[in-house]
Amino acid sequence: MTEPITWTCTGCALLCEDIQVFIKDNRVEKVEHACLKGKARVYRCKHTAISTVDQDEVDVNTAISQAAKILEKAKNPLLYGWSNSTSEAQVAGIELAQTLGACIDSTSSFCQGITINEIMNGSVPSCTLEDVREKADVVIYWGADPMSSHPRHLSKYSYFPRGELRQRGYEEDRTAICIDITESRTAKICKGMFFSIPPGGDAEFMRALMDGLAGRVPKLSYDFDVKRILELAAVLKKAEFGVIFVGLGLVYSIKEEFDLISEFMSTLNKFSNFFLIPMAGHFNMRGFNHNLHEKTGFIHRVAFTKNGPVPGVEYSVVEQLKHGADAVMVVGSDPLASLPLSITRRLKDIPLILVDPCSNLTSRVADVTIPCGASGIEVGGTAVRLDGRKMDISPLIRGNGLSDEMVVRRIMEEVS
Numbered sequence: 001m002t003e004p005i006t007w008t009c010t011g012c013a014l015l016c017e018d019i020q021v022f023i024k025d026n027r028v029e030k031v032e033h034a035c036l037k038g039k040a041r042v043y044r045c046k047h048t049a050i051s052t053v054d055q056d057e058v059d060v061n062t063a064i065s066q067a068a069k070i071l072e073k074a075k076n077p078l079l080y081g082w083s084n085s086t087s088e089a090q091v092a093g094i095e096l097a098q099t100l101g102a103c104i105d106s107t108s109s110f111c112q113g114i115t116i117n118e119i120m121n122g123s124v125p126s127c128t129l130e131d132v133r134e135k136a137d138v139v140i141y142w143g144a145d146p147m148s149s150h151p152r153h154l155s156k157y158s159y160f161p162r163g164e165l166r167q168r169g170y171e172e173d174r175t176a177i178c179i180d181i182t183e184s185r186t187a188k189i190c191k192g193m194f195f196s197i198p199p200g201g202d203a204e205f206m207r208a209l210m211d212g213l214a215g216r217v218p219k220l221s222y223d224f225d226v227k228r229i230l231e232l233a234a235v236l237k238k239a240e241f242g243v244i245f246v247g248l249g250l251v252y253s254i255k256e257e258f259d260l261i262s263e264f265m266s267t268l269n270k271f272s273n274f275f276l277i278p279m280a281g282h283f284n285m286r287g288f289n290h291n292l293h294e295k296t297g298f299i300h301r302v303a304f305t306k307n308g309p310v311p312g313v314e315y316s317v318v319e320q321l322k323h324g325a326d327a328v329m330v331v332g333s334d335p336l337a338s339l340p341l342s343i344t345r346r347l348k349d350i351p352l353i354l355v356d357p358c359s360n361l362t363s364r365v366a367d368v369t370i371p372c373g374a375s376g377i378e379v380g381g382t383a384v385r386l387d388g389r390k391m392d393i394s395p396l397i398r399g400n401g402l403s404d405e406m407v408v409r410r411i412m413e414e415v416s
Helices: 036-044 060-073 087-100 113-120 129-135 153-158 202-213 226-237 248-257 259-268 285-296 317-324 341-348 404-415
Strands: 005-007 019-024 027-032 077-081 103-106 138-142 175-180 194-196 242-246 274-278 302-305 308-311 327-331 352-355 368-370 381-384 390-393
Touching: 027 036, 060 327, 060 352, 060 368, 060 404, 077 087, 077 317, 087 103, 087 285, 087 302, 087 381, 087 404, 103 285, 103 317, 113 248, 113 259, 113 274, 113 285, 129 153, 129 274, 153 242, 175 226, 202 226, 202 248, 202 259, 242 259, 248 259, 259 274, 285 308, 285 381, 317 341, 327 404, 352 404
Parallel strands: 077 103, 077 327, 138 175, 138 242, 175 194, 242 274, 327 352, 352 368
Antiparallel strands: 005 019, 019 027, 103 302, 302 308, 381 390
């Protein structure tokens, strides 16, 4: 067997950079060190899409031309997706949105975008995964189950490794805490530090913890042992380097009062030293936020107008699909699989373009489909890890099609 190449995995936003892949005759023979999600990314991410217009197969040039005509004709086009694309493709998409005077949004719009925004505007402190591995003595998984969503998270960075300041590892040097509504796989390894709260009870639990930190008796409307909250507050106070990994369970629970996160972190850091990292899922979801912020000062939900880029909830994918957009181009996403049917139903009534390497639910109703190379498999570039670190990505095999960046730029050439 040939010598392995070292690959940065795009199976999730951990972007593990130590994966060994054996290639022979432009085909993957074997993958080592990757988790099941990483291996699935390698073996299952293959071209299954074809170029179509009105569900009839056409050549890619025809599909690109038709996509350009749809976008040119539209008065209020929406460009959406991007989290499974390289940063280079995302930048091309932002430039296309500016050229069209379109709205642009990503999958972060309805999940971790709100957390990333708090970090990028300086409201809450964050750190790198390497900092966690080398320094963290208290790790909180709040509304998150990384053993299921990011399988190498605990073993590579957050709990099990020996670190520069944590030589005795999880046995003595690290405390893992899980706060969630159910006892997840991650919660089971937390050695009695699992705190089960009712659905929607996160904000109240967070306020109770702040009371405990401040030396007040916590108050809760639901049944919970106050003594356990005080014990948890005591653990947090003693932390030398603490990290909270924020999952969607917490985001969805308190998104209407997300300022509470900033207040909680400020309270924590009066007594100890805590940082926050969002548990982004798609491998380059955070990359879009960084790239759009660099171009516009905003991380998502932007409309390009004659007066420049304008942010607003009304420019989100959800609001635009309800009643705003009159044409949609989706890149690297499958909204029919990930968004509620009540919202995506309208995609059948307006022109829809899909740029993706694979056939999916959205391709079944798309007016135009354009296949592209799979990012991280057939296409290289850069991406941003869930902690904000920029990473290089190399392709594993040679693909036959255009990259998603090239597709977007080809469309831009035809509408310019």
